Amino acid sequence: MEVSQKLIDDLAPKKFGRKGVIWTISLIIISIAGIIAYIDQVIKGQVVTNMNDYALWGIYISNFVFFVATSFVGAVTVAVLRLTNNSWRTPVVRIAEIISLASIIMAGLTIMIDMGRPDRLLYLFIHGRMQSPIIWDVIIIPTYIVICFLLLYFPLLPDLAILKNHFSKTNPKLSKWYGKLSLNWTGSEQQKKIQIKSIHIIAILIIPAGFILQTVDAWLFSTLFRVGWDSTNLGAYFISGASVAGVGALVTVVYVIRRTNKLEEYITDYHFDKLGKFLVLTCLIYLYFNINEYVIPEFTSKKEEISHLNHLYSGQYAPLFWFVIIGGLIIPVIVLLFKKGRKPLPMFYVGLLVVIGSWWKRFLIVTPTLLQPFLPIQGVPESWHHYFPSFHEWIITFATLAMALLIITFLVRYLPVIPIQRTADEQEETEISKSKISKTVKP
C-alpha cells in the first residue's frame, strides 16, 4: 500500500514550462475576445450573427450539442469500463472525467449564448413548464454537472492527501489547499469503505444520467416536425455519436498530456491500443446509425426526405457532409483497424480528425434541416437561403472551446491526471501475483 516516492514525483502536478504558459495565455486571450464579442452581441442583439428566421439556430446550438456529446466520455469510459472490469482504464479515467466536467460546464454556458433574452434566464425556473424539452435540459445538465464533479472528486481524495504531504515543504500554500480539499483523508478502513461505496454509486448513476442527457439533447430535435430531425432513431443516434466524440476527444487529450507531462511510462502503447479498439467500436456503431439516418429514407423516397438528403449529398453542404462521413468516421475506422494505426502518434491524428468531424457533424444536424422547411423560403433576403457563421459567432464559439480547454488545462495543472494511489495499489497487486507465479514455478 505504500506509495513509492518515484511514483509521486512522476505523477504529481508540475509547473508549466514555457510552452504551457504560452498555451494558457493564448487560451485566456481567445476567451476574453469571445467575452467581448458576446457583450457586443448582448448590446446589439443577435443581428451580429448570421442566423435568420429560417436558419434560426446556428453554431451556438451545434457547438452546444458538441459539448454535450463530448461530456459523455465520462459516462462511457469511467462507468462502462468500470462495470465491464476493464483494468486498462486506470491511467485514462481521470482525464476522461476532467474532459466530461469541462464539456458539460461549457455546454451549460453555450446554450445561454443562443438565448435572445439572456436577461430573462430566471424565467426558466419561475415559469418553467415540464412539457418543454428545454426544461428537461435545464434539469439534466446541472444534475450531470454535479455527478461529473463527484465522479472526479471522490476518487481524488487519497491523491489529494498524498499531494498535501508531497508539497508540505516545497509549497506550503498549495499543500494547505490540497489538505482542505482532501477532507482529512487518512486512508483508514472506514474512509475507504465510504469512498468505494460512493464511487460505486456515482459510477452507476452516471450511466443513466449520461443516457438521459444525450437523449434529451436528441429530443430537442426529434420532438419537432422538421425533416431530418423527426426521427425515432435520433436518441440512439446521439448516444452513439456522443461516444465517438467523447472517446475521440479523450484520445487526443491523453496524447497531449502524455507528452507534456512525460507520462510515457504510465500511458503506454498498450493503453493506446485499447483506446483505439474502443474508438473503432464506437465509430462502427455510429456508422450503423448514420446508415439508418442517411440511406434508409432513400427507400421510401418521401419528397421532403429526398430533397433534404440531396441537399446533403450534393447540395451546398455536400463537401462538409462527405468530409464528416469519410474523414470523421470511415478513415478513422480503417486506420484504427490496423495495429500500426493504434500507435500513439497516428491515434492522435485520428482522434483530432474524429473531434473535428464530430464538431462539424453537429453543424450538419442543425443547419441543413432548418434550411429545408415545409413551405418554400420566399419573401426574405437572398442571404437567408444560406447560413454560414458570422465573425462574432466564430469568435464566441472559439472562446467557448478555449474555455473548455482552459478548464482542462487548469485541472491538469493542479490535479494528478493519473490516479496515484490506484496506480500504486495496482502495481502492488501485480507484484504479488508475479511473486505468486514465481513461487509456484520454482518447485
Place this chain on the structure above:
Amino acid sequence: MENSNKYNRRYFLDNGLKFGLAALIGGIGLSKLASKLYGKTNTNSGDKMELMTTDGTIIEVDASEVIDVSHSKDEEIKYNLREGMPNRKFVMVIDLAKCKNALKCQDACNKHHYITGEHAWLKVYKMQEEADTAPYWMPTTCMHCDHPACVTVCPVDATFKRRDGLVLIDNERCIGCRFCMAACPYSTRVFNWKEPDYGESSEIVMHMNMAHEPHNSIEFTGMPSKIGTVDKCDFCPHAIKENELPHCVTACPNGVFYFGDKYEDTVTNGDETLRLSKLLRDKSGYRLMEGLGTKPSVFYLPPVNRLVDFKDGLDDFRNFNSVEKIN
C-alpha cells in the same frame, strides 16, 4: 391468533378513522349552521320593507335580509388576456381561387403591426405542387392551430393558446430560445434579431395610433416588437375586440380572406357573410399539412374555377422581400 389480532387492529383503525372524519365534518357543519341561526336573530333590525314578487303580490321582509343583486358583468370580467373571449372560436378561410397576389393584405398587416424586420407576418407564397399542376398564390397567416406545436415546446409559457382559438405571444415573457420557430411547420414565426427600427416619422405615427391603447399588453401582441423575442401573426385581437375584422381581411381587394366564429358557423370577408360549414363542404375546404395533426384554424379553398390569371400576380411577386423598408 396473530392474524385475528391484526385484523382487529386494522378494523379498529379503519372504523376509527371513518368515525373521526364523519364527526369532524358533522362538527364543522353544525357550527356553521349554528352561527347562521344566531347571526340571523342577532342582526334582525326590526325594520320591515315592502317588496313586490314576480307574480305581483306584495310581501314584507326584514330590511336586513335585502341584499343588492349583483348584475352579471360576465363579458368584461371573464375577458382574460390569456383566456381570450369566452364562447368564441375564431377561424379564417382563405379562398385561393380569388388570390392574385395583390399583396394589399401584406402591406396592411406590415403597416398596422409596425413590422420593421425583413420578414412579414403574412406572406403570399408562389406555389406549384408539381410541374404538371397549375401554379397558384397562397397567402399564409399564423394557422392558430388547435394543437399548436409551438405552444407545446415553449419552455416558459410565453406563447399560449387561448380558448377563443388564438395563439399569441407574451413578448414580456419570451426568452428568445426560438424553439417555437423550429417547432412550427408553417415557418410562420419571425424573430426580432435587432432593436426594431421604426424610423422617426413612423414613430410619431405609431405613438399617435397607440396613444389610446394599453401598450405592451397581450392585446397588442408583439407590438411594439421587442428585441430578442419572437413575433407572428396574431389574428388582430385588438381589432376583433372592437368588432372589426383583421386588417388583412379588410385590405384585400379580392375578398380572399373570410374571418369568423366557428361556433356561430359564419365567416365574412366584409362583402358577403357565409355559413362556414356549408362553404367548406361545397368548396372542399382543407387545411395545410393536415397530416401533421396540428389542427389549424385556417382553412383553404382550393384554387379552382379561377376568375383571375395566375400570371397577373407575377409583377408583384417579391421573392426576396416582404416588408417595405422605411427610409
